[in-house]
Amino acid sequence: MKKTIEQKQISNAVINRLPRYHRYLGELLKSDITRISSNALAQKMSITASQIRQDLNCFGGFGQQGYGYNVALLYKEIGKILGVDKSYNAIIIGIGNLGHSLASHHMFKNRGVNLIGLFDVNPDIVGTNVLSLQVKEISELENFCHNNRVDIAVLTVPKAETPIMCERLAELNVKGFWNFSNMELELPGYDVQIENVHMGDSLMKLCYRLTQ
Amino acid sequence: MKKTIEQKQISNAVINRLPRYHRYLGELLKSDITRISSNALAQKMSITASQIRQDLNCFGGFGQQGYGYNVALLYKEIGKILGVDKSYNAIIIGIGNLGHSLASHHMFKNRGVNLIGLFDVNPDIVGTNVLSLQVKEISELENFCHNNRVDIAVLTVPKAETPIMCERLAELNVKGFWNFSNMELELPGYDVQIENVHMGDSLMKLCYRLTQ
DNA sequence: TAGATTGTTAATCGATTAACAATC
DNA sequence: TAGATTGTTAATCGATTAACAATC
Numbered sequence: 001m002k003k004t005i006e007q008k009q010i011s012n013a014v015i016n017r018l019p020r021y022h023r024y025l026g027e028l029l030k031s032d033i034t035r036i037s038s039n040a041l042a043q044k045m046s047i048t049a050s051q052i053r054q055d056l057n058c059f060g061g062f063g064q065q066g067y068g069y070n071v072a073l074l075y076k077e078i079g080k081i082l083g084v085d086k087s088y089n090a091i092i093i094g095i096g097n098l099g100h101s102l103a104s105h106h107m108f109k110n111r112g113v114n115l116i117g118l119f120d121v122n123p124d125i126v127g128t129n130v131l132s133l134q135v136k137e138i139s140e141l142e143n144f145c146h147n148n149r150v151d152i153a154v155l156t157v158p159k160a161e162t163p164i165m166c167e168r169l170a171e172l173n174v175k176g177f178w179n180f181s182n183m184e185l186e187l188p189g190y191d192v193q194i195e196n197v198h199m200g201d202s203l204m205k206l207c208y209r210l211t212q
Numbered sequence: 213m214k215k216t217i218e219q220k221q222i223s224n225a226v227i228n229r230l231p232r233y234h235r236y237l238g239e240l241l242k243s244d245i246t247r248i249s250s251n252a253l254a255q256k257m258s259i260t261a262s263q264i265r266q267d268l269n270c271f272g273g274f275g276q277q278g279y280g281y282n283v284a285l286l287y288k289e290i291g292k293i294l295g296v297d298k299s300y301n302a303i304i305i306g307i308g309n310l311g312h313s314l315a316s317h318h319m320f321k322n323r324g325v326n327l328i329g330l331f332d333v334n335p336d337i338v339g340t341n342v343l344s345l346q347v348k349e350i351s352e353l354e355n356f357c358h359n360n361r362v363d364i365a366v367l368t369v370p371k372a373e374t375p376i377m378c379e380r381l382a383e384l385n386v387k388g389f390w391n392f393s394n395m396e397l398e399l400p401g402y403d404v405q406i407e408n409v410h411m412g413d414s415l416m417k418l419c420y421r422l423t424q
Numbered sequence: 425t426a427g428a429t430t431g432t433t434a435a436t437c438g439a440t441t442a443a444c445a446a447t448c
Numbered sequence: 449t450a451g452a453t454t455g456t457t458a459a460t461c462g463a464t465t466a467a468c469a470a471t472c
Contacts, residue, residue, distance in 0.1 A: 013463065015420060019413035023394070037429060049429095050465050057431060065430040066472040082416045083423035097313035104309050107394075107412045113419065151422065176422045178415060182235070182319075195418040197411070200319045201231035203390060204294045206407040207323065208227055210363060210388045211295035225439065249453060261453095262441050269455060277454040278448040 014055050018082055020045070021055070025075040037068035084112035088176070089149050091117035093165060094157035095125050095135050098180060102154060103130040113152065117144055145172040152176035159183050226267050230294055232257070233267070237287040249280035296324035300388070301361050303329035305377060306369035307337050307347050310392060314366060315342040325364065329356055357384035364388035371395050 024045055028036060038049040045052075056062055056069075062077050063069045079085060090113050092099050099118070108115045118135045120126055126137045136144065144150070153169045155162055155177060162181040169177070170190040177194045179185045185194050236257055240248060250261040257264075268274055268281075274289050275281045291297060302325050304311050311330070320327045330347045332338055338349045348356065356362075365381045367374055367389060374393040381389070382402040389406045391397045397406050 011463075015417060018420065019410070019416040022416065023410075023413075039429080048465060050467095051463095053429095053431065054464080061431065063430050064472060065470070066428045068429065081420065081423075083419040084416075086419070086423060088419060088422065097309075097316050101309035101313040105411075107415060111412060111416055111419065113415065152418065176418050178418055193418060193421040195414055195421075197414055198231070198235075199317075199409070200323055201235075202407055202409055203319060203325065204231040204234065204296075204323055205227060206364065206388050206390055206405060207295040207298070207300060207325070208230065208293065209405040209407075210300065211293075211298060223439075251453080260441060262443095263439090265453095265455065266440080273455065275454050276448060277446070278452045280453065 008058070010058050014058055017051075017055055018078060021052075022075065022078045022082060022084075025071055025078065028071045029075055033071055035068050036071055038063070041069075079112070082111075086112060088113045088151040089116045090114065090152040090154060090176075090178075091119060091144070091150055092154040092156065093119050093138070093141075093169075094155065095120040095122075095128075095130065096156060099154070099156035100130055102156065102180075103133065116148055117150070119144075141168070142172065145169075145174070150174050152178060154178045154180070155185075156180045163187075220270070222270050226270055229267055230290060233264075234287065234290045234294060234296075237283055237290065240283045241287055245283055247280050248283055250275070253281075291324070294323075298324060300325045300363040301328045302326065302364040302366060302388075302390075303331060303356075303362050304366040304368065305331050305350070305353075305381075306367065307332040307334075307340075307342065308368060311366070311368035312342060314368065314392075315345065328360060329362070331356075353380070354384065357381075357386070362386050364390060366390045366392070367397075368392045375399075 024041065038052045042049040042052055053063075056074075059077070059081055062074050090108060092103055092115065095103065095118050099120070103115065103118055115133065118130060118133050119138045119141060120135050121138050126135050128135050150169075150172070151174070153166075153174045153176070155165065157165055159181040162179065162183060162185060166177055166179075166185060166187055167190075170187055170192055175192050177185060177187075177192060179194060179196045180199075182198060182200060184196050187194065236253065250264045254261040254264055265275075268286075271289070271293055274286050302320060304315055304327070307315065307330050311332070315327065315330055327345065330342060330345050331350045331353055332347050333350050338347050340347050362384070363386070365378075365386045365388070367377065369377055371393040374391065374395060374397060378389055378391075378397060378399055379402075382399055382404055387404050389397060389399075389404060391406060391408045392411075394410060394412060396408050399406065
């Protein structure tokens with residue numbers, strides 16, 4: 001009875017919730033819980049069971065009437081939807097404080113993203129090691145991208161240099177950009193995906209709520 | 213004609229957009245643009261003029277018919293709504309890679325938040341300097357909070373230690389928590405505001421879009 | 425079988441957009 | 449004054465919630 005899935009457009013509201021489902025299911029899995037009902041999960045997540053069932057049914061029927069959802073299976077399915085199984089390759093451009101802290105974060109591995117290269121312009125930083133990776137001079141970028149598949153570029157360079165750097169990377173066929181400079185990057189004319197991170201916005205929301 | 217403002221509840225959708233307005237107005241201000249219409253701003257921000265006018269009128273009538281909005285004034289007003297003028301004091305707990313990179317970030321100053329203290333447990337880190345601040349031993353926390361008003365605690369400590377640390381801080385009357393451990397912190401029984409940051413979720417959204 | 429819980433349709437609620445009178 | 453653009457109400461659209469038949 002299930003419709004062919006690919007064609008219908010998934011709303012942003014749903015997509016935004018997927019990583020959160022993935023996180024909660026991962027926790028359940030760690031606690032050795034094998035099955036969960038939409039009701040129980042809803043309670044844990046402070047949302048409605050209806051919403052969970054609606055969200056999941058955008059992608060297929062992963063549950064079973066009378067039983068609920070198999071945690072391991074659902075975790076794997078949501079992982080698949082989010083591309084965890086794709087093993088994307090990522091590089092970081094700009095190994096200042098932020099770049100360094102991202103490079104040493106477990107976030108990438110945990111989500112099926114392989115960090116394969118670090119780049120900087122600063123001669124004091126080039127050649128140093130972060131975990132098992134040695135920081136390369138930015139001029140090696142072209143060579144590196146020709147010899148390795150690079151799916152995602154993490155950008156922690158100054159605002160002014162971000163657009164030029166992105167175009168350079170887009171020309172090298174990089175398709176995903178995770179941008180930490182505090183600006184809304186756009187690359188018209190290129191078929192790329194851009195995720196702009198605004199940590200300052202998050203801080204300001206906290207300040208707003210403190211102000212109320 | 214304007215209603216008394218404080219009572220009506222502002223929706224989350226609106227609050228989430230406020231920091232973005234603030235950013236765009238800041239940029240306009242830097243470019244010496246003195247006035248802007250909702251239409252022109254809407255085009256810049258890729259949203260509708262209607263939405264801008266609706267959003268702003270949650271807080272008051274900041275514009276003028278036939279003229280538009282005074283950029284400097286509107287920037288200041290939105291800053292006030294977001295508490296930029298409040299000069300909140302913040303401390304960071306956990307000066308590992310991430311804590312260190314946050315400590316050296318210009319984000320705080322730019323948004324009216326004063327970083328006044330850094331704390332860690334690691335004897336190799338305690339005593340080192342980040343910008344003009346010296347990292348203190350965590351045992352000094354109680355003393356420090358008694359001698360200084362601390363509004364916000366930035367948490368970059370391991371997941372397992374986060375809840376205990378938060379309770380300790382809440383007991384010291386800290387009201388705002390900016391939490392970077394990858395978990396959804398809750399402090400039932402305390403009147404506090406918590407902002408959980410999930411950078412991994414952002415990365416996964418990018419992966420999702422790359423997968424499509 | 426009886427009980428539980430899904431998948432899915434219908435109802436509700438809220439957020440966004442359109443329209444326009446007020447007014448600078 | 450005429451033109452522009454706001455503030456605000458009404459219309460639309462989409463997302464969330466409720467309900468329930470299907471079924472494990």
